[in-house]
Amino acid sequence: MRHILLSLLLLICSAITTHSQQTARSFTRETRYLLYMPEGYDSDTSKQWPLMLFLHGSGESGTDVQKVKVNGPPMLVEKGKKYPFILVSPQADGRIGWDPIELYDLLTDLKKRYRVDKDRVYVTGLSMGGYGAWKLASQFPQEFAAVIPICGGGDTSTAWRLRNVPVWAFHGGKDDVVLPQQSEQMVAAVRKTNPTARLTIYPEVKHDSWTAAYNTDSLYEWMLSKKRFAYKEKPVAPEVLSTLAGTYVNKNDTLYITPDAGRLLVKTNRNNSVTLRPVSEKLFFIEEELPVDVEFTQAGKRRGLIVNGDTRDIFTKLP
Structure with missing residues (x-):
């Protein structure tokens, strides 16, 4: 109940006025991203669209957002792949990896700018982005209909927070950069409260398990079949x-x-x-x-x- 108590405290604090010598200001941090819109987005202005948030690996960090096209879904789009969803591929600046708060703010802005189906928002990422996907979904589970981490890892102590979020992780069995045990441990931890969590290991693949994963049509079919969890009230005696x-x-x-x-x-x-x-x-x-x-x-x-x-x-x- 601590979050409820904290919310009440915040409401109380918001009623306290600050001294007139101090004025409110804000700072906005720029986040670069690649945006892909599905065919039909402009022609059907009433339709809400699913959104995939893709988080790249450490090698694509920096200030040149075109580097994000090197791997994963943005690379496939560059080669002519068409997706039936909005694809957003932000770029990390290389300082601290992926910041969940920054990504949450980005998602909030995207939902305001574009016709996003809020019940069908997905996050995926590879390597550093796999870690980012685990962390973001664990911190903001209410935002996502599914999470697809590839050759990443995370904090098993927070895995229970994904109890209502579908998970499908991928990893190379011979990965010597991020050991496959990282995904195995996370999925095992998630399964304690979410038995449906999935893990695919490619036995002969090293670190680059994302090529096989993102070229798997069943990944997208599975993803698009998922909707954000919501509790449903049922009568009890x-x-x-x-x-x-x-x-x-x-x-x-x-x-x-x-x-x-x-x-x-x-x-x-x-x-x-x-x-x-x-x-x-x-x-x-x-x-x-x-x-x-x-x-x-x-x-x-x-x-x-x-x-x-x-x-x-x-x-x-x-x-």
Whole structure:
């Protein structure tokens, strides 16, 4: 619930006016990118289009955006490939690799500029871009309908945040630049909460696994079949809600849960409250597109819950 409390604090802080001697200013950082529009984009002005965000490898970083055409989908477009989606290929400046915040800001701008189907936004990348794809999707899972990391790796401790995001990773079995264990470990971690996560290993391929992956038609067919996850409320019996009601504690917070018109009302020891809506008898959510849910658990007679938000917070139910 910490993100909820933080949001309330931000609302409070926004009401505080600053001293008149200080005026608000903003700084915008330039992000270069290649843009490919599918056939029919201009002729059908009512249609919303899927979007693939492609993240290049370290060798294409810099200030010459034409370098981004060296590999992956932008290279295939240059050779005449036609895609039924918008393709955006930004360029990293070479200082810190891929910055998730910068990419999130880019996506926000793209959705304003172009007719993007917000439920069909995908991210993929190779090598450094594979790492970037894992990191971006883990940090902003609510933005993506699928993630396709190629010969990359990531932080397995945050893999649970992809529990509702389809994943298909690719790697070369003989990669000696980014070892295949990097993808194997990430996919294994994702599968703990998302069993459908896929991994394709090309046994005889070294680092360049992207050529085979991006030339695989089934990759795009699989990708375009995916839509952004949204929770769907389903009714739960009143007796189930009564069983879940009670007081739950961890070292930081106390949650008081009571049934409330087919849902659950949660109050904290800080006098904040939120309504939980049921997906099933064990899983509840707050808003359809917000990547936050509450999972009720039971081991023997011991009951508890897990709040999956910015972090995974475990609570134990008091007797």
